[in-house]
Amino acid sequence: MPIPRPDLQGDRVIAHVDMDCFYVQVEQRKQPKLRGLPTAVVQYNDWKGGALIAVSYEARKFGVKRSMRGAEAEMVCPNIQLVQVPVARGKADLNAYRSAGSEVVSILSTKGRCERASIDEVYLDLTDAAESMLSETPPEALEDIDEEALKSHVLGLIGDEDREKNVQRWFIRSDAIHQDKLLACGAIIVAHLRGEVLKETEFTCSAGIAHNKMLAKLASGMHKPAQQTIVPSSAVKDLLASLPVKKMKQLGGKLGSSLQNDLGVNTVGDLLKFSEEKLQERYGFNTGTWLWNIARGISGDEVKGRVLPKSHGCGKTFPGPRALKTTAAVESWLNQLCEELSERIQLDMDQNKRVAHTLTLHARAFKTSDVEPHKKFPSKSCPLRYGINKIQEDAKKLFDTGLREFLGSHSNAWRVTSLSISAGKILDTPRTSSISRLFQGKSLSSAISDASNDDIQDDAPSSSIGCKENIVLESDKDEVFAHGKSVKEDDAPSKDRKIDVLCTQSRKQKDKGNGSILKFFSGINTSAKHASNAPSSGSESHKGQDQRDHQEECLVDDHSRLGTISNQQRDDSWNFNAEDIDPSVIDELPPEIQREVRGWICSSKRAKTTKRGSSIFHYFSTDDNA
């Protein structure tokens, strides 16, 4: 998993910040009277008091553990306060915790690169900040170091009496090695950040400060709650020597068991006895190298600069007797799940200007008359189209195809024990180049005029712009096309008109045959299906969700199709290949646009293999891809 790469730079300052029993803190902030009491958060309390998903430290003293049921917890801790996770649409709703997590991230991301590792954990690369501090205000010159920093735990510091004095001495040692001084600076920064988090959100957290992610993560869990731990490199060897392999991230599962059972490796230190080649031959090249490295406290894994999730998903399980046995039941639950998902990706789009491109369905199921015992329900995905109804419709189709495959030829009675859908391939919506502006960005009129060297004014209101007859776009309200979003927020008739123009164009384009150029600029899908669905010109008819879905379909979801092509739905109209574009159409474009389009075609041919994909949206979402 982590990229096995030698630590090229042992001087990084990395912190791992972990919220203390996060869900509990969120609930305690909501209900301050719960503060200080043994508290746990449970979801669904109807069966055995619900399942615990977070436990306060007060409650842990009583032996209350995650993965207990509420009823069990009450037995060991009669006074425990059980708070339920909010329920919406018949399922647990974690949004309160997600947004609380965002509050924290927005504070923690201010001092260096920040990677959101989960809803309640982040990694920080504080190297630059620590270097700066060291050169400007090194700890040894500081007369009073942040009190919270002085409470740090420093691994390997000897002397049990008057710990804080020792720590202080460690912080201000002028003869310390550069690495340790950097860590000291990092620890001061982290202490400060934790203080900010507490002040701004009322949440406490714990942290680890080390030279890489692995060690930082290890350290953050060593002293909780509300404390921080520093790992000087001099302490690494002893730390790992006695550390059970299972404690190491990534070794908590089968790999860790295999190390113990097959190699007799019980502590990370035991790994030192094996050569890199030996480990590689047993566990594969990458994993082998990775193991060899972590045994030595080496990890080159970088802190990704990412504060937003890469996917959104929601799901529900239907245990035992609750298993779903009819398609009607499945569809009803899928509808609920899709509703939540739609809400969340819409919010993501509004807040972060990002668009999800794939919809994936997972399910677990079994057959009542079990012929093929362990056959799994296959997961299925397709291009994601925005709008609740669309998502529901597509999810339904995905389930059906999955179910048919699951059942095979003999149709058997089945039960579904879990359903989940997720939205992935989330990309920033482009906003930089002129072509981006042309089809969805800020100012359509100015984009076109700039590009074609005309001198139409930037803010020319309500003008229809002809572009070599291939494209007619109105642009009186720029935001209409920005991220395909304001359409839904604003139902003004002029907007309807605009959609109408686009759809009409799209239909015309289709009749003319391969009119890919319009797809470029409008993002409008020219398939018969969608063209026939296009709103009619005097559209005062539809209102509400239908209308919304419709408009979104015209703009947003078709954008999303450009990037992704599903295997199962190999509808050409969803496809958007550079090869399909008629070169003569490109010749008719304004010169600036020609250049960009050709650039895209070129890059799409060359970039078939890159992760970024080759859609025009990918291409134009960055500035530097000539």
Place this chain on the structure above:
DNA sequence: ACGGATAAGACC
């Protein structure tokens, strides 16, 4: 017959 709901990433 699962702790449940979510996420990320590697592998093929």
Place this chain on the structure above:
DNA sequence: TGGTCTTAT
């Protein structure tokens, strides 16, 4: 690529 598997909280 999509789909599966692993790991984690």
